[in-house]
Each structure stands twice: as C-alpha cells, then as structure tokens.
Amino acid sequence: MLNDVLEINGRTLKNRLVLQPMEGCDCLPDGSPSELTLRKYGKAAKSGAGTVWFEASAVCPEGCANDRQMVITEQNVDAFARMLDSMRKQSPTDQTYILQLTHSGRQSVRPIVVYRNALYEKDRPVDDDCVAEDGYLELVPEMFEKTARLAVRAGFDGVDVKACHGYLLSESLSAYDRPGKYGGSFENRTRLFLDCIRAVKPALPGDRLLTCRLGVSEMVPYPYGFGADEQGRLDMTEGDRLIGLLQDEGVHILNVTVGNPYFVPHINRPFRRGPYVPPETPETGLKRLEDIETHIKREFPRLVTVASGISYYREKVLDEAEKLLSHGACDLVGIGRMWLAYPDIYNDYLKGAVERRKCCLTCSKCTELMRLDAPSGCAVFDEYYRELYRRLTK
Ligand SMILES: Cc1cc2nc3c(=O)[nH]c(=O)nc-3n(C[C@H](O)[C@H](O)[C@H](O)COP(=O)(O)O)c2cc1C
Ligand code: SF4
Numbered sequence: 001m002l003n004d005v006l007e008i009n010g011r012t013l014k015n016r017l018v019l020q021p022m023e024g025c026d027c028l029p030d031g032s033p034s035e036l037t038l039r040k041y042g043k044a045a046k047s048g049a050g051t052v053w054f055e056a057s058a059v060c061p062e063g064c065a066n067d068r069q070m071v072i073t074e075q076n077v078d079a080f081a082r083m084l085d086s087m088r089k090q091s092p093t094d095q096t097y098i099l100q101l102t103h104s105g106r107q108s109v110r111p112i113v114v115y116r117n118a119l120y121e122k123d124r125p126v127d128d129d130c131v132a133e134d135g136y137l138e139l140v141p142e143m144f145e146k147t148a149r150l151a152v153r154a155g156f157d158g159v160d161v162k163a164c165h166g167y168l169l170s171e172s173l174s175a176y177d178r179p180g181k182y183g184g185s186f187e188n189r190t191r192l193f194l195d196c197i198r199a200v201k202p203a204l205p206g207d208r209l210l211t212c213r214l215g216v217s218e219m220v221p222y223p224y225g226f227g228a229d230e231q232g233r234l235d236m237t238e239g240d241r242l243i244g245l246l247q248d249e250g251v252h253i254l255n256v257t258v259g260n261p262y263f264v265p266h267i268n269r270p271f272r273r274g275p276y277v278p279p280e281t282p283e284t285g286l287k288r289l290e291d292i293e294t295h296i297k298r299e300f301p302r303l304v305t306v307a308s309g310i311s312y313y314r315e316k317v318l319d320e321a322e323k324l325l326s327h328g329a330c331d332l333v334g335i336g337r338m339w340l341a342y343p344d345i346y347n348d349y350l351k352g353a354v355e356r357r358k359c360c361l362t363c364s365k366c367t368e369l370m371r372l373d374a375p376s377g378c379a380v381f382d383e384y385y386r387e388l389y390r391r392l393t394k
Pocket of ligand 2: 337338340341359360361362363364365366367377378379380381
C-alpha cells in the first residue's frame with residue numbers, strides 16, 4: 001500500500017509516504033535556503049518519499065518565529081526555484097513539493113496574539129499591545145495569497161495553509177472571548193482561517209494542490225484551546241464541522257495533527273525522552289492519533305488525509321504506516337523526526353533492510369535545539385547538530 005500511487009487533482013503522488021514539515025531554523029537572513037537547508041532537502045529528494053511537505057515558512061516578516069525562518073519573497077523566489085530544480089534532478093520518484101505557509105502569531109519574535117491566553121502567558125508573557133486588531137487580521141489572507149503565488153512561481157506543487165500547533169490561524173479558532181468579527185461564534189473564529197483558504201485558492205492554477213495542516217484539537221482546556229473540554233479532553237464537534245467546511249472549499253489534502261507542542265508536546269509527537277514528562281504512555285498517544293485519523297476518514301471519505309506522529313515506532317515505523325493505510329485510517333502517512341534521523345529509511349524499507357540502529361530515538365533533542373533558538377536537526381545521527389547540541393547544552 002505504501003508504494004501505491006495516489007491520483008489527486010490531475011496529478012500523481014508517486015507513493016503514500018510524506019516527509020512531514022520539520023522546521024530547521026537555518027535559512028539565510030532573507031529567508032532563502034542556506035547550505036544547511038539545501039543539505040536537508042537534498043536528502044529529502046533522495047529519500048524515495050512521494051511527497052515532501054516543506055517546513056513552516058512565514059507569510060510576512062513580523063510573522064517569523066526567529067530570524068532564520070524560511071520566507072519566500074519577490075527578491076529570493078529564484079533561490080527557491082533553484083532548490084526545487086536541484087531536488088527534482090536528484091529525486092528518483094518525481095516528487096510532489098508542498099510549501100507550508102504560516103504566520104507564527106504568539107510564537108513570532110514579537111508576539112502577535114489573537115486573544116490573551118492565561119495558560120500560555122505563564123511561560124511567555126505578552127501585553128495588550130500584542131493583541132492583533134481586526135484591521136491587521138484583515139490583511140493576513142492577502143499575505144497568504146501573495147506568498148502562495150510566489151510558491152507557485154518557484155515551482156512548488158501546492159501550498160499548505162497551516163492552522164495548527166498554536167500559531168496565528170490555529171489560535172484564532174479558540175478566540176472564544178474575543179469581541180468583533182474574529183471572536184466568539186464558530187463562524188467568527190473560523191473566519192480568518194477560511195478567508196486565508198479562499199484567498200489562496202485562485203493563486204493555485206491547474207493541478208496545484210490546496211492543502212491544510214489542521215490541528216483538529218489542541219487538547220488544551222477550554223477556553224484556552226480549540227476542540228477540547230474544560231479538562232482538555234478531545235471534543236471533535238467543532239473539528240468535524242470545520243473539516244466539512246474545508247472539504248466544501250475544495251481542500252485537496254488534510255494533514256491531520258493534534259495538540260499544541262508548546263503546552264502538551266506528547267500529543268502530536270509521542271516520545272521516549274525529553275525535558276517534559278508526559279502524563280501518559282506514548283502508546284496511549286499513538287492510539288489516540290490513530291483513533292482520530294480513523295474517525296476523520298470515516299466521516300470524510302472523499303477527503304485525502306495524512307496521518308502524523310508515528311516516529312516513535314522506530315524500526316517498525318513503515319510497517320505501522322502500512323497498517324494505518326490498510327486499516328483505512330488515512331490515505332497518506334507522514335514521518336517527521338524519523339526522516340531527520342534516517343532520511344533513507346524508505347529506500348532501505350523497499351530493500352527489506354531497515355536498520356534499527358539508524359532509527360529516530362524520539363529523544364526530543366531536535367526540539368530542544370529549536371527551543372534554544374538554534375538551527376534544528378537530528379542531534380543524534382547528524383554530526384553537525386550533535387556537535388551544536390553538545391556545545392549549547394554543556
Ligand atoms: C524539530 C521539529 C520541527 C517541526 N517543524 C514543524 C513545522 O515546520 N510544521 C509543522 O506543521 N510541524 C512541525 N513539526 C511537527 C512534525 O511535522 C510532526 O508532526 C511531529 O514531529 C510528529 O511526527 P513524527 O512522530 O513523525 O515526528 C516539527 C517537529 C519537530 C520535532
Ligand atoms: S534528535 Fe534525532 S533521534 Fe532525537 S528525536 Fe530528533 S530526529 Fe529523533
């Protein structure tokens with residue numbers, strides 16, 4: 001199954017494996033790919049995966065989470081085109097390239113928030129000046145549209161309007177108490193996100209793909225997160241309603257994720273080791289992800305979906321991917337940390353030669369690097385990041 005093609009919007013995804021977006025925080029000051037960025041995506045090109053979902057790239061300077069975030073602009077679009085050309089030459093599989101578009105919102109260098117959130121602000125205080133006015137939010141869809149046009153010019157096959165992990169569009173979904181057109185009712189809270197989807201659509205001609213990485217629930221207690229009750233337990237009522245609207249808007253692929261990595265990181269990436277001790281076993285988290293993905297696929301059989309969060313399975317990861325596909329939990333399977341650690345895993349899998357000793361340990365060091373405001377990569381298997389991690393944590 002993993003090796004099956006998938007036809008969508010007149011294009012063929014060469015297999016069911018997706019390399020998930022993994023922010024490297026390693027671009028040049030103008031947002032274009034650095035040598036490190038090119039090195040990472042060069043490995044992605046040779047990985048054999050049918051789809052590479054590029055990392056979060058900001059739609060405006062003030063929406064950057066750090067000064068090395070990927071940003072595509074009029075001035076640097078050719079650098080992205082060269083990167084994609086080079087990847088296409090190196091790829092044996094005629095890959096599909098999707099660029100994730102984001103506004104980092106609360107995680108921007110200077111936070112821009114949709115509402116004051118007491119839970120998050122314990123760790124990262126903000127003041128009322130950080131609350132975006134309606135006039136600013138009204139400009140955001142155009143930022144997504146312009147960036148989508150640049151992405152198409154560079155040669156990306158699709159864009160992702162990112163609404164997950166607590167960034168601006170995701171946060172707007174839980175603006176229960178915000179007054180005005182972006183807060184309160186379901187219609188108002190989904191306005192910003194849906195306006196961005198609608199703005200991006202005309203920027204995607206022909207067989208280009210409109211995709212969305214959606215946090216279907218943040219699993220952060222109501223009223224501080226989307227899709228959860230007062231105890232932070234999953235509630236898919238609004239998530240389902242929103243997915244239905246995305247389907248109606250013509251979204252081609254829904255990349256499903258859950259949780260908020262700044263508050264409940266174990267939910268979207270079950271892990272073995274890390275500075276934060278989760279209240280549940282990784283197996284519980286993996287089961288929850290699969291249940292949610294299965295539920296979505298059952299409710300929205302026509303929508304092409306991507307599963308997430310499975311790197312914990314280590315050398316069994318692609319066998320588990322096959323099971324998710326054959327159980328009908330999804331149409332495509334994504335791997336995140338695993339591809340940073342072991343970019344050749346799929347090629348080895350096809351040869352029946354996956355090596356346990358090369359597999360991601362889900363040790364969270366790549367996330368730690370990011371939180372240390374450093375370039376992020378696999379600090380176990382890649383010498384550059386191993387040395388960087390050692391230097392920053394000694
Ligand atoms: C270092 C790091 C960077 C990430 N960057 C992004 C990103 O840019 N966009 C995004 O949607 N998810 C991002 N994620 C989440 C991953 O795409 C993925 O959902 C998560 O790691 C769980 O999948 P896995 O178990 O295969 O790693 C990141 C995760 C890590 C650890
Ligand atoms: S640092 Fe490497 S081994 Fe550890 S979780 Fe990240 S990708 Fe996996």
